[in-house]
Amino acid sequence: MAHLDAVPGPRPRTGGGIGAKPKLALVEALLAEEEARPCAVVALRWLVRHAGVERAVCAVADSESGRLLGLTGIGVSITSIDSFNLDLGDRTHPLVVALSGGEPVVFHDSSQPLLRAVETPLGNLSFHAVPLGSSKEEIGPGMLLLTGLEDGPVPDDILWAAELLGVRLASLWYRRAQAEERRHKRERSWLFSIINAVTDPILLTDADGRILVANAGAEMLLTAGEDKREGWRRAVALNNMLFSASLFTNAAESGPTRRELLLVDPSEGQDLLFEVLSTPVPIRLGETGVVSVLRNVTDLRRATEEIEENYRRLRVAEAATRAERDRLDLILNSVLDPILVTDAEGNIARMNPPAERMFTVPRGKRNVEIERRVRTNDAVFTSFVSGLFVSSLHAGQEGHWRRTLSLIDPQTGNTVPVEAISGKVASKHGEEMVIVTILHDLTEAEEKARLYEQVTRHSEELRERVREATAELADQNELLRRQAFQLEQASAAKSQFLANVSHELRTPLNAIMGYTHLLLEGVSGAMTPPQHDKLGRVDANARHLLAVINDLLDIARIESGKMPVQIERVRLPELIDEVMTEVEPVIAGTRLAVDRSLSPDLPEIETDRQKVKQIVLNLLSNALKFTPQGSVAIRLDHEHGTDEITVAVTDTGIGIAEENQKTIFEAFEQANSSYARRQGGTGLGLSICRRLAHILDGRITLVSRLGEGSTFTLYLPCKLRTE
Amino acid sequence: MTRGETAQAPLVLVVDDVDHGREIFAEYLEFRGFRVATAADGLEALEKAFELHPDVILMDLSLPGIDGWEATRRLKQDDRTRDIPIIALTAHALAAAHDKAREVGCNAVVTKPCLPKDLEQEVRRQLEARTP
Numbered sequence: 001m002a003h004l005d006a007v008p009g010p011r012p013r014t015g016g017g018i019g020a021k022p023k024l025a026l027v028e029a030l031l032a033e034e035e036a037r038p039c040a041v042v043a044l045r046w047l048v049r050h051a052g053v054e055r056a057v058c059a060v061a062d063s064e065s066g067r068l069l070g071l072t073g074i075g076v077s078i079t080s081i082d083s084f085n086l087d088l089g090d091r092t093h094p095l096v097v098a099l100s101g102g103e104p105v106v107f108h109d110s111s112q113p114l115l116r117a118v119e120t121p122l123g124n125l126s127f128h129a130v131p132l133g134s135s136k137e138e139i140g141p142g143m144l145l146l147t148g149l150e151d152g153p154v155p156d157d158i159l160w161a162a163e164l165l166g167v168r169l170a171s172l173w174y175r176r177a178q179a180e181e182r183r184h185k186r187e188r189s190w191l192f193s194i195i196n197a198v199t200d201p202i203l204l205t206d207a208d209g210r211i212l213v214a215n216a217g218a219e220m221l222l223t224a225g226e227d228k229r230e231g232w233r234r235a236v237a238l239n240n241m242l243f244s245a246s247l248f249t250n251a252a253e254s255g256p257t258r259r260e261l262l263l264v265d266p267s268e269g270q271d272l273l274f275e276v277l278s279t280p281v282p283i284r285l286g287e288t289g290v291v292s293v294l295r296n297v298t299d300l301r302r303a304t305e306e307i308e309e310n311y312r313r314l315r316v317a318e319a320a321t322r323a324e325r326d327r328l329d330l331i332l333n334s335v336l337d338p339i340l341v342t343d344a345e346g347n348i349a350r351m352n353p354p355a356e357r358m359f360t361v362p363r364g365k366r367n368v369e370i371e372r373r374v375r376t377n378d379a380v381f382t383s384f385v386s387g388l389f390v391s392s393l394h395a396g397q398e399g400h401w402r403r404t405l406s407l408i409d410p411q412t413g414n415t416v417p418v419e420a421i422s423g424k425v426a427s428k429h430g431e432e433m434v435i436v437t438i439l440h441d442l443t444e445a446e447e448k449a450r451l452y453e454q455v456t457r458h459s460e461e462l463r464e465r466v467r468e469a470t471a472e473l474a475d476q477n478e479l480l481r482r483q484a485f486q487l488e489q490a491s492a493a494k495s496q497f498l499a500n501v502s503h504e505l506r507t508p509l510n511a512i513m514g515y516t517h518l519l520l521e522g523v524s525g526a527m528t529p530p531q532h533d534k535l536g537r538v539d540a541n542a543r544h545l546l547a548v549i550n551d552l553l554d555i556a557r558i559e560s561g562k563m564p565v566q567i568e569r570v571r572l573p574e575l576i577d578e579v580m581t582e583v584e585p586v587i588a589g590t591r592l593a594v595d596r597s598l599s600p601d602l603p604e605i606e607t608d609r610q611k612v613k614q615i616v617l618n619l620l621s622n623a624l625k626f627t628p629q630g631s632v633a634i635r636l637d638h639e640h641g642t643d644e645i646t647v648a649v650t651d652t653g654i655g656i657a658e659e660n661q662k663t664i665f666e667a668f669e670q671a672n673s674s675y676a677r678r679q680g681g682t683g684l685g686l687s688i689c690r691r692l693a694h695i696l697d698g699r700i701t702l703v704s705r706l707g708e709g710s711t712f713t714l715y716l717p718c719k720l721r722t723e
Numbered sequence: 724m725t726r727g728e729t730a731q732a733p734l735v736l737v738v739d740d741v742d743h744g745r746e747i748f749a750e751y752l753e754f755r756g757f758r759v760a761t762a763a764d765g766l767e768a769l770e771k772a773f774e775l776h777p778d779v780i781l782m783d784l785s786l787p788g789i790d791g792w793e794a795t796r797r798l799k800q801d802d803r804t805r806d807i808p809i810i811a812l813t814a815h816a817l818a819a820a821h822d823k824a825r826e827v828g829c830n831a832v833v834t835k836p837c838l839p840k841d842l843e844q845e846v847r848r849q850l851e852a853r854t855p
Binding site for chain 2: 499502503504506507509510511512513514515517518521523542546549550553557562564
């Protein structure tokens with residue numbers, strides 16, 4: 001421990017007073033010092049030299065802090081001086097008592113029970129506590145603690161020196177305090193200037209929430225003079241309430257807190273949002289206040305909201321862009337032709353799956369061949385794209401470039417001829433540029449062209465052949481036409497011939513039949529019965545001949561197309577009645593049962609009545625003719641499905657062998673000629689029937705079994721279409 | 724005929740260029756009580772018709788010179804002979820010949836060969852149609 005001026009000087013004389021000269025020197029020295037501490041040092045040195053003091057401590061009462069503080073000392077450590085510090089408010093403390101007593105007090109060493117543990121820089125040494133200054137004051141400016149003095153009253157010279165030092169220290173200390181005060185005031189005003197300069201409201205509140213310090217911003221919000229209008233005052237009252245409430249909400253927190261607080265701008269009436277940063281601070285001994293800094297975040301909030309809104313819009317726009325891009329991808333992917341999007345350097349930015357097939361190596365196991373083909377394709381394509389920039393001035397129509405490229409299918413190695421169609425797409429601002437290329441597979445087109453060429457060639461050959469054939473055909477046609485003409489002529493000649501023959505046959509036949517008739521009628525007188533019989537045979541044969549001639553004439557007319565058709569409405573039941581009437585004499589000559597069956601729903605039909613009658617009559621006559629015994633039935637039905645009338649004539653007669661059923665309809669055919677001859681008939685009836693049926697758009701079918709009978713069925717349309 | 728004594732039998736003019744044709748019908752009709760006149764061609768037929776004014780004319784169509792159609796047309800165009808029924812007789816079986824006969828004014832057409840008694844019936848039918 002370092003001791004201040006621990007100088008063991010000569011022992012001062014006691015009892016005898018100190019001369020005027022040292023005293024004067026002390027006065028001068030004290031007055032010469034302008035600071036408290038050197039002044040005290042001078043005084044303590046003087047006491048050691050002249051008044052027999054061994055060690056000394058000088059302490060001053062600081063009214064500001066209310067404490068007794070160590071100022072300087074001799075023979076004691078500096079640190080003990082600095083740490084000496086007593087609360088003057090502690091009125092029971094012996095030193096405080098001594099100080100307020102105004103009289104010197106002796107403190108013996110600490111072993112004495114009188115002394116409480118009084119901590120001094122002097123340790124356990126006995127000392128005299130000598131108040132400084134005049135005894136008139138309640139608490140002097142300070143006190144000296146001195147050792148080395150004898151018990152008993154303190155010498156007057158020491159008291160004189162103490163008083164002198166006290167006056168001087170008081171003077172110096174007061175000045176110091178004043179300076180301090182001024183400094184404080186200045187600093188305080190600076191501080192206020194600073195906090196007022198801060199636009200954010202700043203407040204210091206005590207534990208009860210009372211405002212201790214507030215800057216201008218805070219006052220504006222939280223205080224209102226009498227001069228302010230009612231609305232202002234109400235806003236301020238509301239703000240105070242809100243602020244206090246927010247303070248107490250966070251009162252439990254020991255550290256700084258941050259919260260948001262909504263206040264009202266008293267002048268404008270708008271809501272203001274503040275971020276309040278509160279920090280607890282000690283304001284007095286044992287009392288904690290809160291410094292609150294309010295930061296106006298109204299604009300910040302608005303800005304934040306704006307930013308959030310912008311961000312949201314941005315995200316929406318981004319989503320829209322993404323959707324657009326996805327849509328574009330979908331479109332690109334939906335195109336079957338390869339599409340590539342490249343930048344100006346020819347780097348592929350995007351491609352659709354068909355393009356990937358041509359320009360990328362599929363994942364999975366390596367295949368050198370495929371990789372080589374893909375590289376080749378890439379080289380061909382890149383060369384094409386870079387060529388576009390060289391020839392950028394020669395864009396084709398509509399700003400497109402077209403060129404045929406030869407690519408290779410990476411999978412098969414087949415050459416794929418494609419037509420590359422490229423377009424440059426500039427961004428809105430015109431700087432960024434991409435090239436969109438679509439590759440149109442020409443394989444099919446070329447194949448088509450090849451096929452077309454083949455087809456053309458074949459077609460040409462064919463045309464040539466057709467030309468030849470046509471020429472030949474024309475010749476043939478000419479020949480045929482000539483032949484047809486000849487045939488027509490022949491046919492006409494035949495018809496004319498038949499007509500003539502008919503005419504020429506009829507005239508003599510008229511004579512034969514006429515004379516026979518005259519004879520049979522007895523015009524030329526009576527005949528014997530044998531003569532009559534023989535003439536009867538002449539008559540019968542003449543009639544047969546006439547029938548043959550009539551049938552032949554019919555056939556001639558049908559074949560020459562000269563058979564007229566007269567369509568009228570025909571009631572079939574009536575027609576059948578007529579037919580039955582005509583064959584009645586024939587039926588009477590047989591023992592056959594003839595049955596007639598007409599469907600009740602027979603419609604009237606439109607056809608040539610005379611021809612239908614001729615057919616039915618012929619069929620019925622045949623049935624009667626070729627049925628020796630049993631029955632004949634005629635049955636009429638309406639076939640709704642085909643809208644046809646059927647006239648079926650069924651007999652139980654001799655029937656027709658299967659091999660004859662085809663030829664039965666041909667002229668001069670009779671299945672059983674000997675029988676037919678016996679029965680009469682020209683052998684032309686069925687042939688005529690079939691031809692007539694054809695003229696009426698109908699047909700005749702035959703179902704027959706030899707020895708069992710036949711069914712001939714005539715089918716007729718209900719309505720004959722005229723041409 | 725079974726009419727009164729004063730009643731004269733109807734006169735039938737038979738026109739045919741073929742002798743046996745004329746003979747058969749003429750003989751039969753006379754046998755049946757008709758009065759009969761004959762003509763062998765169209766011209767004669769016209770003369771006899773104007774001269775005799777027969778009740779019925781049997782007209783063969785195929786006649787030399789003025790044929791049956793032409794003769795009929797002339798008779799039907801003449802007021803004196805217009806009312807005389809004319810029955811055409813023909814060996815032509817084709818419809819065209821019949822149609823043409825009706826066109827020129829024949830009242831009936833009969834195809835040869837024709838039995839004399841059938842012809843007689845047609846003659847009687849025409850006479851009845853003429854005189855109600």
